[in-house]
Amino acid sequence: MLEKELWTIKYAPKKESDIVGNPNAVKVIKEFLTKWSSKNEIKALLLLGPPGCGKTSSTNVLAKLNRFDVIEINASDVRNKKSIEEKLIPSLATRTIKKGVNKLYLIDEVDGLSGNQDRGGLSAMLKMVKLSKFPIIFTANNVHDKKFRSLRDKRSGIKIVKFQKIKNPTIVKVLQKICIAEKIQADPKALTEIAINVNNDLRSAINDLQAVCEGKKKLTLSDVRKIQQVRDTEKNIFEVLNIIFKNKDIQTCNRAVSMLDIDWGLLLHWVNEILPYHKVSSRTLFKSYKALSKADLIYNAIASNPEKISWSMLPYFIDIISSGVSLPIKNENKSHFVQYFRYSPSNFLNKMYASRSGELMNIVNKIRKKLKSSPEEIITKHLPFIALILKKRSPQSEYLKKFYELDRREITFIKNII
Amino acid sequence: MHDLYGTTYKANIEEIFASDSKNFYYEYMPYWVEASKISLKRHGKSKSPSRIDILFTIIRNYPKTKTLDSADHKILIIYEADKLERIIQQALRRTMEKYSRICRFILVANSVSNIIDPIRSRCVNLKLFPLSQKQFLSKIKYICESEEINITENALKLIYYYSNNDMNIAINILEAASCYKKKITENFIYEMIKKLEIKEIGECLKLAISGNIVDARNFLRNLFIKKSLSGKMILKAFNKFLMESTITEELKKKISIEISKFDSYISVPSNNELQLSFFLTYLATLGIKD
Known part of the structure; x- marks a missing residue:
């Protein structure tokens, strides 16, 4: 018999003592709710943390205990500027009918705001915080996102609460409790295996447990092993970088890279970005870059021509980028901690480069209407000299401007070249 | 035609x-x-x-x-x-x-x-050879006469050497120079050539040689973005700078072989910035003291 209710909902915390992990964060939320008045300086909380660490569920429990009605808005709702201004902001003025019960807005998964569909959603939410007479709680996973700069601003009246990952022993304890309640005889080793697999995510641990225990009253290690192959947890890029540059075991590095669920090019960018920051001798750095350059060549060979060069080259790429790049560094130095920072600057850089080169090509095409030569020749042999002429005010430069039909923006662009 | x-x-x-x-x-x-x-x-x-x-x-x-x-x-x-x-x-x-x-x-x-x-x-294969110095100079002189530009003999020779037998460059530099001054001397051409040089190249290479890869790479990125140069152009400029610098002949030979390798890396589809950073780390390993 399939069970109707998901265990994650069935065994969600109901009392404050049910909440596991993150005691400090829970305390902050409790204080925020108990001492709530609309004149408070802090009007909203932003809960940051990885999935399955109890952000939403602890909010729900604490709200219930403190007599708040939770109005939840999550990623399945359209959250653009218009819908927030039309639906949510008017509701800020009203009160619940129930006596002594206050309202609490829970805006889930703020980082799920999509760029196109939810245009202007974030700024509308900030406006909502300012107007609100009720407490608002945001939750988000990705701490590094650029989007949250405005939310992080102190003047916005939002306090940030960080949730940590839940440790494995705690997850095992929760699983044991559920097993007792469901009358399942569980092997402790099996539960530990589940906990290790899920990468500190309590929600998916409970889901896994339910999947394994479906229609059974006994749980063994081999049952768990079966499902392990199905769920390969997607790894954060920072974790992978951490493993690449710190773990001495090549197998582990390889596994981490091949499990990574992002574009390989982005990984390449990131390794390139942080490699020079390692404090090692130049000889070692050279060796590392040698491997990285090879990896880049392989990657581009695959990416540029997927039909001719088969994907069979991908394993070499993974080998090189996972161990070849970092091995010289590991051999030389044992403690070489490098802080990973800044969100994806290399990506941003590429975009800027592309827009600039687009502008350059426009100018080159304009000049080519008059001059018969190839784009490359124009850039190397003509543009610098045109820039020189344009810099000096003379009849010749006036003539050139007219001749090539350049507007003011293009002229400043050309002048900047030299 | x-x-x-x-x-x-x-x-x-x-x-x-x-x-x-x-x-x-x-x-x-x-x-x-x-x-x-x-x-x-x-x-x-x-x-x-x-x-x-x-x-x-x-x-x-x-x-x-x-x-x-x-x-x-x-x-x-x-x-x-x-x-x-x-x-x-x-x-x-x-x-x-x-x-x-x-x-x-x-x-x-x-x-x-x-x-x-x-x-x-x-097809009928016609091979065009580069102009000889005499033909080259006579053409430039003809332009100078018809445009009424006053130019010294040494300046003409300098233009010839700088342009590397390329008429496009020679005429362009002549035109640019004539905008600034009526009488063109050798020294003035030198000034113009210096203006055309990209200063970041030298600083970038010096930083790389001293082992400061992070800062050198920032200069490199500037070249890519602000000056909108392609990887090939940057490598060419690197080559020119290094060949004209004061390092030993032995090293020059070594570096030019290495540069040819990097040129081949850039010619195939690749991330040019990454490959050139690799080149910078190579320079750091040479241990040049200057």
Whole structure:
């Protein structure tokens, strides 16, 4: 018999003592709710943390205990500027009918705001915080996102609460409790295996447990092993970088890279970005870059021509980028901690480069209407000299401007070249 | 060509550059884009034509139509023919024969090795040699006279050496110099050349040699973004700077071999910034003290 209710909902915390992990964060939320008045300086909380660490569920429990009605808005709702201004902001003025019960807005998964569909959603939410007479709680996973700069601003009246990952022993304890309640005889080793697999995510641990225990009253290690192959947890890029540059075991590095669920090019960018920051001798750095350059060549060979060069080259790429790049560094130095920072600057850089080169090509095409030569020749042999002429005010430069039909923006662009 | 055709030049001559991007055709040769759209539709495809589609259409259709204004032949000039893809060269080979009564072809290329044999055998191969110093200088002198520019003999020689036998560069620098001063001397040309040099190159290389890769890379990125240089141009400038610097001959030889390797890395599809950072780390390993 399939069970109707998901265990994650069935065994969600109901009392404050049910909440596991993150005691400090829970305390902050409790204080925020108990001492709530609309004149408070802090009007909203932003809960940051990885999935399955109890952000939403602890909010729900604490709200219930403190007599708040939770109005939840999550990623399945359209959250653009218009819908927030039309639906949510008017509701800020009203009160619940129930006596002594206050309202609490829970805006889930703020980082799920999509760029196109939810245009202007974030700024509308900030406006909502300012107007609100009720407490608002945001939750988000990705701490590094650029989007949250405005939310992080102190003047916005939002306090940030960080949730940590839940440790494995705690997850095992929760699983044991559920097993007792469901009358399942569980092997402790099996539960530990589940906990290790899920990468500190309590929600998916409970889901896994339910999947394994479906229609059974006994749980063994081999049952768990079966499902392990199905769920390969997607790894954060920072974790992978951490493993690449710190773990001495090549197998582990390889596994981490091949499990990574992002574009390989982005990984390449990131390794390139942080490699020079390692404090090692130049000889070692050279060796590392040698491997990285090879990896880049392989990657581009695959990416540029997927039909001719088969994907069979991908394993070499993974080998090189996972161990070849970092091995010289590991051999030389044992403690070489490098802080990973800044969100994806290399990506941003590429975009800027592309827009600039687009502008350059426009100018080159304009000049080519008059001059018969190839784009490359124009850039190397003509543009610098045109820039020189344009810099000096003379009849010749006036003539050139007219001749090539350049507007003011293009002229400043050309002048900047030299 | 102008002498031959006179007023019917535009009607009977078409010029294409092999390395042109798709956008160029969309903007400046919309008639060929329309034509290739029609020919694609005839084959039951309704996508927007790519660069290769457009080139195909030009090569297939241009020679088929009649000459205008009772000219004897039409002419299709293809610059940078060595950069044409193999499939297009194959298409060209067929039309060159078939419609030679109406249309003649002129292919311009830097090297003959990238042009397939069947095309080479259908063409008369003319090899153009670089100008000798005497011819070169006499041409520049002719320009100076007709533009009434006062220039010294040494300045002329300097222009010749700087331009590396390239008339484009020589005329350009002459024009630029004439904007600033009426009388051009050797020293003034030196100043102009210095202005054209990219200062970041030197600083970037010095930082790399001293082992500060992080800062050197920032300079490198500046070159990419602010100066909008391509990887090849930057490597060329690196090469020039290093060959003119004061390091030993032995090292120069070593570096130039290495640079040729990096050039090959950049020529194939790759992340140019990453490859050039690799080059910077290579410089750091040499341990030059300067």
